[in-house]
Amino acid sequence: MQALFSQLLVGLINGSFYALLSLGLAIIFGLLNVINFAHGALYTCGAFAAWLLLEHAGVGYWPSLVLAPLLVGLLGVAIERSMLRRLYREDPLYGLLLTFGLALITQGAFSLRFGSSGQPYQIPSALQGATDLGFVVLPNYRAWVVLCSVAVCGAVWFQIERTRLGALLRAATENPTLVRAFGVNVPRMITLTYGAGAALAALAGVLAAPIYRVSPLMGADQIIVVFAVVVIGGMGSIFGSIVSGFALGLVEGMTRVVYPEGSDTVVFVLMALVLIFKPAGLFGKAA
């Protein structure tokens, strides 16, 4: 029983990252129609930004939690303004190829500078230790990650589905030309959306830094699973991407108890099953 709960806990942690990452992917895809292959690289950038801020400027975890997403968000804005912008009129495949190239550049550059073994990052002192809940021992930092992810996902969902800005965003997703005719600066909205998606990825990276080591490859393998999560959830839905992120993390954790050999393939098997029975994804609209 202890094993089941602790694996479910690990699953919930992974699910927190899946949810944050697939949420960012869904927002970017909605407005830009680009599958952001660089999302894993931006997540890595977030973790490295936190680590570099600590090593070279003595900036601790809490300021980094805001600063790193801000910096990576600016990087996202620069990427959109300088490169992605040129591709909107082309086949969407080019966006995928461009961001794949950017991911390779980032990954290679980090390996050159910092080696591929990874750097440790200390858990902030306020969150060290663990709480015994009776049925499972819960490390405080992990509890914080789950809470933080739920709160951020909830806030983003509220922002998009329940506010005026979100309404404009959804309208621009449906029909950018019409929204522009109403005097909304859609290109700027697109730029900021990509920046926000990048910042979300970086936030996940900072949260992940104390749990996994800060390494150049930390995002690359993560992003492939997140793609599968996105296919399962269906691209259209913000809510769907959050729910399927958490759910698949839990399923993965459960698999680790029942059939450990299958834990790294279960998400992909589920993806195949969903495609056979509901090709549009669990929350997606039929294409």
Add this chain to the structure above:
Amino acid sequence: MERWLRGWQPFALMVVVLVAAPFAVYPVLLMKALCFALFACAFNLLLGQVGLLSFGHAMFFGVAAYASADLAKEWGLGTVPAIALATLLSAVLGLVVGAIAIRRQGIYFAMITLGLAQMVYFLCLRAESLTGGENGVQAVPRGTLLGAVDLGANLPMYFFVLAVFLASFGVIARATHSPFGEVLRAIREHEPRATSLGYEVNRFKLVAFVLSAALTGLAGATKAFVFQLASLTDAHWQTSGEVVLMTLLGGMGRTYGPIFGAFLIVVLEHYLADFGGWVTVLRGAIFVLCVLAFRQGIAGTAMSFMRRGPGVHQR
């Protein structure tokens, strides 16, 4: 000019160059380039003709490499039967994967193939009795060609690989320039139109996918004999990315483009092998440059240059 490029002359030129090449360049490097050229051509059949971007083609390359290596080493099969069986296995895998992946289009197709390939990669990692896990299957015997020619030496092996490559290239060219190929391009240009003309679009896509998977498997199986090694690298997503890069750089949808791309990348990486991380950065940079400024690739750019050249006034 374009008609000329479709004729037999460029093919003859390629054959002459490739027959002469091993006497000037290290044959193992050439064999690697030929295997990847076949891989890229098979991939291009799908991307260039049907417009389907598979980001998981390394699974066919890797699985076929493991299969042929095991068949030759553990089961004692001859080189040719081992390659043939591995190609068949790859086609069957292609049938299963293709049937799932063609249910979605465009970028979804890329994500789905990537996910399924990652699944196959993890299966290869786990199935240590068949794949040797992290070590791979090493010391695969090159064997003989139907018991007559010893393939242990590099030169006979080279001509065997060249024959495999040219035959497959012929198959791809034949499929491309046939009514079947016309339908594939019609699907790429406008899928609903092809459907409304009465073509069973999904069946055509699936056939193209299986053909592409089988030829990719053929490339992987041949590669396993060239290097006498099948390893996890063959099935990794970076290999999938590499074949996309070769095709993009050479020219998507161009008959000879992927061959240029494959040779260029293989040679480049051979000479930059000591620089480690820089190779990854360089690959990424080529991707970005190709997408932003060089979308037609080498073959496409060369074609439009020739079309504009002196004395040619077609179109």
